[in-house]
Amino acid sequence: MPLDQPVSASKPRHSAHFLAETAQVDQAAVTPLPGSRKVYVKGSRDDLRVPFREISLSATRTSGADEANPPLLVYDTSGPYTDPQVEVDLRRGLAELRRPWIEERDDTEWLDGPTSDYGRRRANDPTLAPLRFELTRTPRRARRGADGRAGNVTQLHYARRGIITPEMEFIAIRENQRRQALADGYRGSDEVERILGHQHPGQGFGARLPEEITPEFVRQEVAAGRAIIPANINHPEAEPMIIGRNFLVKINGNLGNSAVTSSIEQEVEKMTWGIRWGADTIMDLSTGQNIHETREWIIRNSPVPIGTVPLYQALEKVKGVAEDLTWEVFRDTLIEQAEQGVDYFTIHAGVLLRYVPLTANRVTGIVSRGGSIMAKWCLYHHQESFLYTHFEEICEICKQYDVAFSLGDGLRPGSVADANDEAQMAELKTLGELTRIAWKHDVQVMIEGPGHVPMHLVKENMDKQLEYCDEAPFYTLGPLVTDIAPGYDHITSGIGAAMIGWYGCAMLCYVTPKEHLGLPDKDDVKTGIITYKIAAHAADLAKGHPGAQRRDNALSKARFEFRWEDQFNLGLDPDTARAYHDETLPKDSAKVAHFCSMCGPKFCSMKISQEVRDYARDNGLEGDGDAVMAGMEERARVFREQGAELYKEV
């Protein structure tokens, strides 16, 4: 029998609600990663400092002098949390990095306070005081023009006018893996660079990946609509980042409480935990109580862009009755969230009335929450949704705060059987039409994608998206390449995510092991993030992103040289790698041993291989085989006669 009421979780993890006075940052999120420190690369102005993580490495021990291994710079999403110079206080929020840039543009104005009805109501409700983040500033909005028309403060608007914003310059430095690798202090000897600098030519399927990413290149990509910079003027705490197929592949981590479980404090912890491991953006999908207050805490403390699905909150406002939703309620929600600083909105405006019956014969119908809500609304009212009919008004709102669209795939397939079907493709075409409308308003757009798709149908998704949506960035959930592994859908989807990232998808929305089964806890968030970092990086390698292979090379070099600590620290998750190693060989001495627990000392292929290499090198046998083999026999004979110790002991 279906239950009418939410059931409670059996083990609530926090007995009391999160309180504004006692909020504390998760200590696990502020410890620097092992062997790492935060460094900043300065741009053209003093307040443009781009953060990286620098992983320091030990020297390679050789029979002669030790050979230094240069530190590695890696892209860092963790924000000020991993900078010991910064004292993080969740109650105050992060510093307003972008405030001077926004103010210099001189095209915005402070509002007296929230302009949404709901935002005002929450601000004035004294019972919410214990939950409320104490924001000391009011929202900002685009200043109206002399003609009284709303202004436009989107990065796309600037890009099309030829303006290179500080955000664009920040991004250029941040994305420049190749250039940073070759900067002073990050270069090794010629021999070390031969190894670190190797990179296979990639297969980009039309991606354009220049050796050096310039601010002008960033501007051009944004202007063309091929990339977006989600950067609401009310989220000045965020470090600029870009989503587009000609840049590094990004990943998103979802969090959010539901009616059933979870507290504000847990959600903020999941955010700081998610960015520590590499989430490029975070979506707050809360559907439970106090959505507004939860979101404020998250945004004020997030150095990465925050996305939402405003429909979820709008539905809460009409007590969960889909057919009671109205444009007015929805509009007020958009303004409420835009004034809080949400950087991108998922809008399911592509669910048209005539597409709904196309889902009736599916195995899993409509699995998108937003899509199903809108389908119900459309059927009930027998008209197109207010998202579709009011789309230009939504654009008007977005452009005044620079909220980007993430056009939702409300009809995405929820099973491999439903992949690439008529309903899905019909909606995708409509998303293309909406993209062109948004661009008319200089509003940034990306497109959401499936879902569940068997491997051989993945590429069609990417190709059709590029075709229908004029190369607007694609942002996909997985896709899951099979339905049969609940409990492991981070893996079923990680396979599809890596592939579609290679084919050109710009951002991959993570899936955790709890997908289809429950809400993720912190462990699940980490597992999902690491899985998706793997997928995104594998895609960068396959596309041939300049400099992407350097980290692989550095790690493999460390592995081959038995620099265990370096191997751990260069990995995506040093803690887990170290713990696994220590399960069998916990002694510190084992970490400098020239073997490991897998083979033991006698069978170690790495050790033998080192010997072979040393032998070849010492005897001038490098390079192509045939040419050097002639001299080998004599040398072998001499060494044989000198006794069994042919191979150098390191």
Add this chain to the structure above:
Amino acid sequence: MPLDQPVSASKPRHSAHFLAETAQVDQAAVTPLPGSRKVYVKGSRDDLRVPFREISLSATRTSGADEANPPLLVYDTSGPYTDPQVEVDLRRGLAELRRPWIEERDDTEWLDGPTSDYGRRRANDPTLAPLRFELTRTPRRARRGADGRAGNVTQLHYARRGIITPEMEFIAIRENQRRQALADGYRGSDEVERILGHQHPGQGFGARLPEEITPEFVRQEVAAGRAIIPANINHPEAEPMIIGRNFLVKINGNLGNSAVTSSIEQEVEKMTWGIRWGADTIMDLSTGQNIHETREWIIRNSPVPIGTVPLYQALEKVKGVAEDLTWEVFRDTLIEQAEQGVDYFTIHAGVLLRYVPLTANRVTGIVSRGGSIMAKWCLYHHQESFLYTHFEEICEICKQYDVAFSLGDGLRPGSVADANDEAQMAELKTLGELTRIAWKHDVQVMIEGPGHVPMHLVKENMDKQLEYCDEAPFYTLGPLVTDIAPGYDHITSGIGAAMIGWYGCAMLCYVTPKEHLGLPDKDDVKTGIITYKIAAHAADLAKGHPGAQRRDNALSKARFEFRWEDQFNLGLDPDTARAYHDETLPKDSAKVAHFCSMCGPKFCSMKISQEVRDYARDNGLEGDGDAVMAGMEERARVFREQGAELYKEV
């Protein structure tokens, strides 16, 4: 400083050695999987009974009569362990399923005892009694012909003579997903079959996947060398299985103790645990003490083929000094293992002297243990290895027991930098030459493959392997698509494995989370197996293997209908799925609730979507949108006027 002696694991998990008198089967391995029972499909003779797992499903509740969901048959590698009718006693080993078939062929003879020196020595060593499996029979070998020449008992030999063996018929029934799905008792109503029977046309890259797999098709594939049946006549306990690109993609699980850790008992447990979750073959890679005895326990209790790398044991026999290896020691080891019943041998015969210098400039040199041992041997002696020079004699041994070759990729890349390089491709060509030599002797062959390969270079591996090795089955380790995630290499490699399986790889060798870091424990074995079952199944789906999608459809149907127990039981790991679900919604009532913890009752997309579907169905709105939309408005108006309860409550 490198250590000279093996170090001990800090926490030995078994204080005493495994004893022949007290050996007990792991209870976790003999419990039937939830909702499942073992069933057998009989072939053309009474002793040909092909095991399957039957997953029973609950009915779909509708507003009318409940609709039955037929049980699903799935391929089952777990052998007699999950059959409650069979009493498993590790000390006696499994029943000799294939004995009558082998004897009927009347081409083998009993030996008086082991014919290898080493096998005799171990059999006669009284101190080994507590460790020894008490085998009551002697080894079997091909009977010599009237001309005194060795006989040939390989499945390839029979296949080429047009003989369909019981093994081939067994395999045909086992592989026939489509046919079994349509058998009596496994069909649903027409509407249920519409959902369960849906399958996307696949993209097979040249695979030939008939709707029905006949015994004759199996014979043809074996005769052509495109598939192998690893089935040593001294392993009559094994249930026949096939490895070839025109069959279901298979997976292998590795186990094995090392000098550093692990006991016999643990290894047997890992085997029974691995086959429970789906390992199609098991490789015993032990390098520590008592390799011979460990292997005997594993083979006698294994219903799946067992592979080994005989070189590891040969090296133990010469105290770990690679250059002391001789053909005589190696030959004796082959016979020792063949007479125990090893079903396939990894032989690194493709490591030629002239290829060794090609690895000197690699980032990670030679990472294959076998490859590095042989490289060292070749360099030291400055001659081609005894594996290469005595290859025809190895064939002579293999054909008398039907041991298949798994030609080892000793020069596989150990980092993405080294992928697809000259050394790797040179060796692959040599493996092709060796394949043709083995085929001359009617010895079955598969080819091992890499390794570490970025995504865009994976397909070249498959294409070159098919070209150089004349379509002999490919058997790859991963490949890992990036090097940067130690601790998660089941995932980095699962991505590559799924892709290469799609492209045509016949068997995928699993990688566990401990890869590069330590030896896997039971949890790691399970994680590796499930990850690889995902990869293999995703590949079957993408290739379009007839019937492969039925399990996805059945699970997705259960998911959509909130049949939680069915969803768990249809998954690859019911225990984990159930546990994850119960973390948030543990009450039994939640398992029949029409929502879950992710969205709560109001936001449940599945629930709303069901309502949409019901509405569409009740109003004749199925199928294409435009045609049926005309009548919708009037219906919507009528329903609206009847009040808010438009949508049927289930």
